Amino acid sequence: MASKKATTIIEKFVTKKKEPDPKDKVHKAELLLTAYMAEHDMPFSQAEHLFPLLKKMFPECDVAQKMTLKKTKASYVMQDGIAWEESHEIAKICQENKFSLLIDESTDVSVSQILAVVVRFFDSKKAKVTDALLDVVEVDDGSADSLYKAVKGLLEEKNIPLCNIIWFASDNCSAMLGSINGFQALLKKDVPSVFVLECICHSFALCASHACAQLPSYLGQFLRDICCYFSRSSKRLHQFQLIQDIIHTPKHRMLKLSQTRWLSRGKVISRILEQWDALLLFFQEMKTESVKLNGAAEIYSDEKSRHKTHAIISKLCSK
Incomplete structure (x- = not known):
C-alpha cells in the first residue's frame, strides 16, 4: 500500500509529454514550405507540382501524404497567415x-x-x-x-x-x-x-550626372560602344577571352551603361580600366582585319598619332 501511495505522489510531480497533434505537424510543414517559396521568389503555381512530388518521394511519411497545399491555399497562407502575423508584430513594436x-x-x-x-x-x-x-x-x-x-x-x-x-x-x-x-x-x-x-543615392546620382555633363559627349558614347561591340558577337567575345588568357587578365565581361541604374557609370569605367591592356591589344590585332572592320587600320593610325587611345576603341566599336 505504501508503494502505491508513493507512486501516486511521484506521478503528480511528473508531467507526461503530450504527443503533438498530427494535424499540427501537417500545418507546420505547409507553413514552412510556403515561407520557403516566398523567401526564394518561387511562384505559388509551383505548389501544384511540388507537393504531389513530395508525396511520391516520401510515401512512408504521414505528414507528406496529408498535405493538401496548392497555389490557392499557399497564397492564402502567405497573405492572410504569415504576412498578417508579421505585420501585426511589426505594428506592435511601432506602437511602443x-x-x-x-x-x-x-x-x-x-x-x-x-x-x-x-x-x-x-x-x-x-x-x-x-x-x-x-x-x-x-x-x-x-x-x-x-x-x-x-x-x-x-x-x-x-x-x-x-x-x-x-x-x-x-x-x-x-x-x-x-x-x-x-x-x-x-x-x-x-x-x-x-x-x-x-535619398543619398539619388543625390549622388544627380551630382555624377551633372559632373559628366561637363565632359565631352563622345566619352559617354565610348562607354556604351564598348559593351555593345562585344554583346553582338560571340566570336568577338571569344577572341577577347583568348587575349585575357594571354596577358592574365580576369575574365570579366564589359558592363552595360544604364541610365536607370544609379552610379552604374563608375562600375563601367572601373571595368574598362581593369581590362584596358586587354582591350588595347585586342583592337591592335583587329586593326589588320580591315575587311571585317571598315577602315580599322586607318582609324587606329590616325587616332594613335593624336594620343587619343580612348577614341580608337570608340570608333572601332562603331564600325
Whole structure:
C-alpha cells in the first residue's frame, strides 16, 4: 500500500509529454514550405507540382501524404497567415517604440499605384537596427496629399501614434520632399520634430550626372560602344577571352551603361580600366582585319598619332 501511495505522489510531480497533434505537424510543414517559396521568389503555381512530388518521394511519411497545399491555399497562407502575423508584430513594436519611416510609390503589373511603407526600428530581441515592410497600400494617385492620407490612415488603422516617427526618408521628387505641399511638409505639420533626409543615392546620382555633363559627349558614347561591340558577337567575345588568357587578365565581361541604374557609370569605367591592356591589344590585332572592320587600320593610325587611345576603341566599336 505504501508503494502505491508513493507512486501516486511521484506521478503528480511528473508531467507526461503530450504527443503533438498530427494535424499540427501537417500545418507546420505547409507553413514552412510556403515561407520557403516566398523567401526564394518561387511562384505559388509551383505548389501544384511540388507537393504531389513530395508525396511520391516520401510515401512512408504521414505528414507528406496529408498535405493538401496548392497555389490557392499557399497564397492564402502567405497573405492572410504569415504576412498578417508579421505585420501585426511589426505594428506592435511601432506602437511602443520610436521608429523611422521610409516610403516609395510605384506602379504594379495591373497598372495600379501602390505605396510601400517601410519602418526602421531597434529590435531588442536581435539587438540591432532592423528594416521591415509594414504594409503595401494602393493609392488613387501619386500626389502628396493622396500619399499622406494613405500613410496616415494606415498608421491609425494599426493604432501607431504619429508622434513615434522620428525620421522620414524617400526619393527626391517634389511630391515627397516639396517644402510647401510635399509629403514631408504635411508630416511636419503633425510631427514638427521629425527629421527629414533626402535619398543619398539619388543625390549622388544627380551630382555624377551633372559632373559628366561637363565632359565631352563622345566619352559617354565610348562607354556604351564598348559593351555593345562585344554583346553582338560571340566570336568577338571569344577572341577577347583568348587575349585575357594571354596577358592574365580576369575574365570579366564589359558592363552595360544604364541610365536607370544609379552610379552604374563608375562600375563601367572601373571595368574598362581593369581590362584596358586587354582591350588595347585586342583592337591592335583587329586593326589588320580591315575587311571585317571598315577602315580599322586607318582609324587606329590616325587616332594613335593624336594620343587619343580612348577614341580608337570608340570608333572601332562603331564600325
